[in-house]
Amino acid sequence: MREAAGWPTLEFWFEFGSTYSYLSVMRIEALAERARVGVVWRPFLLGPVFGAQGLNTSPFVAQEAKGRYMWTDLARQARKHGLPFRQPSVFPRNAVRPMRLAVLGADQPWIGAFCRAVMRQNFVDDLDIGDPAHVRGALAQAVDHPDDWIARANDADNRPLLRAQTEAAQRRGIFGAPTFFAGAEMFWGDDRLDDAMACAAAMR
Amino acid sequence: MREAAGWPTLEFWFEFGSTYSYLSVMRIEALAERARVGVVWRPFLLGPVFGAQGLNTSPFVAQEAKGRYMWTDLARQARKHGLPFRQPSVFPRNAVRPMRLAVLGADQPWIGAFCRAVMRQNFVDDLDIGDPAHVRGALAQAVDHPDDWIARANDADNRPLLRAQTEAAQRRGIFGAPTFFAGAEMFWGDDRLDDAMACAAAMR
Numbered sequence: 383m384r385e386a387a388g389w390p391t392l393e394f395w396f397e398f399g400s401t402y403s404y405l406s407v408m409r410i411e412a413l414a415e416r417a418r419v420g421v422v423w424r425p426f427l428l429g430p431v432f433g434a435q436g437l438n439t440s441p442f443v444a445q446e447a448k449g450r451y452m453w454t455d456l457a458r459q460a461r462k463h464g465l466p467f468r469q470p471s472v473f474p475r476n477a478v479r480p481m482r483l484a485v486l487g488a489d490q491p492w493i494g495a496f497c498r499a500v501m502r503q504n505f506v507d508d509l510d511i512g513d514p515a516h517v518r519g520a521l522a523q524a525v526d527h528p529d530d531w532i533a534r535a536n537d538a539d540n541r542p543l544l545r546a547q548t549e550a551a552q553r554r555g556i557f558g559a560p561t562f563f564a565g566a567e568m569f570w571g572d573d574r575l576d577d578a579m580a581c582a583a584a585m586r
Numbered sequence: 587m588r589e590a591a592g593w594p595t596l597e598f599w600f601e602f603g604s605t606y607s608y609l610s611v612m613r614i615e616a617l618a619e620r621a622r623v624g625v626v627w628r629p630f631l632l633g634p635v636f637g638a639q640g641l642n643t644s645p646f647v648a649q650e651a652k653g654r655y656m657w658t659d660l661a662r663q664a665r666k667h668g669l670p671f672r673q674p675s676v677f678p679r680n681a682v683r684p685m686r687l688a689v690l691g692a693d694q695p696w697i698g699a700f701c702r703a704v705m706r707q708n709f710v711d712d713l714d715i716g717d718p719a720h721v722r723g724a725l726a727q728a729v730d731h732p733d734d735w736i737a738r739a740n741d742a743d744n745r746p747l748l749r750a751q752t753e754a755a756q757r758r759g760i761f762g763a764p765t766f767f768a769g770a771e772m773f774w775g776d777d778r779l780d781d782a783m784a785c786a787a788a789m790r
Binding site: 435445447448450451454455458462555556557558568569570571573574577 | 639649651652654655658659662666759760761762772773774775777778781
């Protein structure tokens with residue numbers, strides 16, 4: 383959370399394996415600063431959410447035609463927003479390790495930089511974001527002592543945090559990522575980030 | 587098709603039962619005139635397309651959380667575009683009858699007015715768009731002699747047109763509606779109408 387005291391907030395529910403979450407992770411902090419809105423980072427796992435819909439993988443894998451289109455659309459959207467993009471050779475990537483760090487550090491000043499570093503690994507550099515060396519590499523771009531945070535994330539006390547947050551997502555009616563909440567108002571998809579931000583900003 | 591000679595064209599694939607097609611049907615002609623792009627109306631049935639994905643109804647019915655969100659989002663989008671909207675009491679409505687007329691009249695000057703009339707019935711006035719009296723009522727808003735067109739649409743020679751166009755949609759990789767093509771470039775969803783229009787306009 384980076385908001386100044388008294389700023390309204392926007393909840394940002396996302397997944398490192400999620401393609402459209404890539405766009406929102408890269409864009410959200412700049413938009414929020416301009417709108418004077420604080421971002422509340424809410425990482426959660428898509429796997430159990432899709433599982434509850436009867437899917438054992440991403441809908442973009444389950445539905446071939448939709449998946450094919452998605453990569454074309456994602457590349458166009460990245461270009462439109464001036465973001466680098468390369469289609470990953472593996473999709474969807476298992477994101478549990480970096481997600482554990484994100485849920486632990488969600489209120490830390492480094493959360494945005496860490497999340498962007500993980501997303502660049504997945505959607506620009508085509509790296510395995512589940513590899514501990516890459517997780518450490520992404521965290522090292524954001525904090526001075528990455529190993530302290532990694533030890534805490536792997537601690538038995540902290541491991542349940544990600545599952546709890548994923549269950550909270552399901553209770554909120556979340557069915558995909560990214561999802562935003564301005565108060566009780568829900569917005570789904572990177573296409574709604576601007577609307578969600580405006581809605582949050584209007585709550586001041 | 588309403589373009590002047592030499593205007594580039596945008597193919598518009600849609601369904602009268604489709605919620606986000608409502609927004610695009612209401613918006614597309616004004617946007618196209620401004621961009622000096624011709625609209626090529628391509629009605630097709632979503633049922634067989636969803637059927638090929640293993641669904642026997644709309645994904646918004648099959649996935650309850652997504653469906654609930656969709657109605658909130660659709661109402662917000664309609665408000666943003668200054669369009670009237672009331673959630674229909676029946677969803678999805680069977681659209682075969684008005685779709686047969688749309689496929690027959692796709693190149694006629696009245697196609698836009700007819701499609702908007704049907705969509706207002708479904709998403710503003712909460713009327714059964716499959717009822718022959720309402721089909722006639724919608725067509726009467728667009729043409730002088732609705733019964734001539736209705737007779738032609740019900741003719742055995744013309745009935746296969748809609749199925750053939752639906753099969754063409756599937757061969758093109760269409761998985762939902764609305765879908766736009768600017769040349770070979772595919773865009774899915776009312777959210778991409780502006781991008782699709784700009785892409786078509788750039789082809790002059």
